[in-house]
Amino acid sequence: MVEVRLEPRGKEITFTKLNTVLQLLNKLELRHTDVLVIRDGELLTQDCRIEKDDKIIVRNVMSVG
Amino acid sequence: MKCKVCKKKAVVSLPSHNAAFCPECYDKFYMKQVSEGIRKRKLLERDDKILVALSGGKDSLSLMYALAELGYNVTGLHIDLGIPNSSEKARSVIEDFCSEHGFKLIVSEMEKEGLPMPLVKKHIRRPICSVCGKVKRHYFNKVALEHDFTALATGHNLDDEVARLFANTLRWDQSYLSDQGPLLPAENGFAKKVKPLFRLTEFENANFAFLKGIPYHHLPCPYSGGASFTGHKMLWRDLEFKSPGTKRAFYEGFLDRGAPAFAAFHEKKGVEVVPCTECGCPTSAGVCGVCRIKSQLNEALEEEK
Numbered sequence: 001m002v003e004v005r006l007e008p009r010g011k012e013i014t015f016t017k018l019n020t021v022l023q024l025l026n027k028l029e030l031r032h033t034d035v036l037v038i039r040d041g042e043l044l045t046q047d048c049r050i051e052k053d054d055k056i057i058v059r060n061v062m063s064v065g
Numbered sequence: 066m067k068c069k070v071c072k073k074k075a076v077v078s079l080p081s082h083n084a085a086f087c088p089e090c091y092d093k094f095y096m097k098q099v100s101e102g103i104r105k106r107k108l109l110e111r112d113d114k115i116l117v118a119l120s121g122g123k124d125s126l127s128l129m130y131a132l133a134e135l136g137y138n139v140t141g142l143h144i145d146l147g148i149p150n151s152s153e154k155a156r157s158v159i160e161d162f163c164s165e166h167g168f169k170l171i172v173s174e175m176e177k178e179g180l181p182m183p184l185v186k187k188h189i190r191r192p193i194c195s196v197c198g199k200v201k202r203h204y205f206n207k208v209a210l211e212h213d214f215t216a217l218a219t220g221h222n223l224d225d226e227v228a229r230l231f232a233n234t235l236r237w238d239q240s241y242l243s244d245q246g247p248l249l250p251a252e253n254g255f256a257k258k259v260k261p262l263f264r265l266t267e268f269e270n271a272n273f274a275f276l277k278g279i280p281y282h283h284l285p286c287p288y289s290g291g292a293s294f295t296g297h298k299m300l301w302r303d304l305e306f307k308s309p310g311t312k313r314a315f316y317e318g319f320l321d322r323g324a325p326a327f328a329a330f331h332e333k334k335g336v337e338v339v340p341c342t343e344c345g346c347p348t349s350a351g352v353c354g355v356c357r358i359k360s361q362l363n364e365a366l367e368e369e370k
Contacts (some may be wrong), residue, residue, distance in 0.1 A: 008285070033080070034081075034268070034302065036275055037100050039079075043076040043272065043275060045066040045077070046078065050066075059271070061267045061268050062302075063122055063225075063267060
């Protein structure tokens with residue numbers, strides 16, 4: 001199970017299986033320059049593989065005021 | 066994905082530059098964007114004494130960090146707006162950041178100035194973002210002049226600039242288009258204003274802040290719901306996705322080919338700027354906008370008693 005935390009809202013989503021960051025972004029309907037994708041304190045590019053039991057942070061970068 | 070420069074594992078990929086970078090090469094790329102922007106548009110002199118407006122977000126903190134890295138003399142300025150559950154968090158982030166890096170910091174508290182935003186929002190019948198922006202710009206300039214800073218730097222990024230240019234273009238607002246750009250020279254009681262991050266997007270600034278270990282305040286302002294700029298940014302997000310680099314081409318094209326025409330128009334029209342009769346700050350009316358807001362607020366509070 002892959003756990004994904006969406007920031008800044010703090011919403012948490014789980015996925016049974018994900019192959020890559022790009023697949024995650026597609027499922028979240030995000031483009032890769034919308035967010036930072038972080039795993040274990042490191043940034044991931046869209047081609048990075050996602051392993052089962054990964055904990056991922058998806059942090060929106062757009063300022064809204 | 067591999068770093069375009071050194072072929073190590075990349076951590077940031079930028080379609081607009083058709084490149085990906087490892088942390089070390091991204092740092093060089095980012096700093097070059099800042100320094101080249103400053104050099105090409107003649108934003109700063111080496112001996113400028115710079116006041117950096119700090120909101121606590123990724124852009125302003127990255128700007129302060131980058132300018133200091135480039136060897137500029139920088140001091141932070143934070144406007145504490147007095148918004149519950151928001152202002153204290155932003156201020157704490159900034160105080161920690163400045164303390165950690167040894168940066169000087171000036172804090173201007175709107176509560177003490179008689180302009181806390183919750184009261185302004187309650188009593189002034191105008192869009193709060195517009196009033197808040199006016200108040201912040203007023204104090205940025207006031208503090209810069211009172212403390213003899215030679216430049217005021219803000220963390221406006223390429224997305225901010227494109228959204229603003231787009232909004233001004235939709236209205237063909239000649240007055241605003243005449244002075245939009247990363248440099249506003251000092252004149253008529255206004256300090257020189259610069260936007261050294263005008264070549265960098267929010268995504269690029271967020272990556273820099275993350276890689277430099279700069280904790281930033283990333284919760285939205287509780288009063289900012291429905292701001293029109295957010296809608297414009299979303300439109301540009303789609304355009305940029307379809308044609309990477311469009312944002313930058315649009316903005317730099319305007320600076321090179323559009324801005325000079327609008328600036329010439331503005332020179333012809335000319336607006337007289339005089340000191341505010343209440344506070345002495347520059348204004349095109351007798352009493353400046355902020356003094357008028359203060360006065361309206363005081364009247365509303367008196368009526369409430």
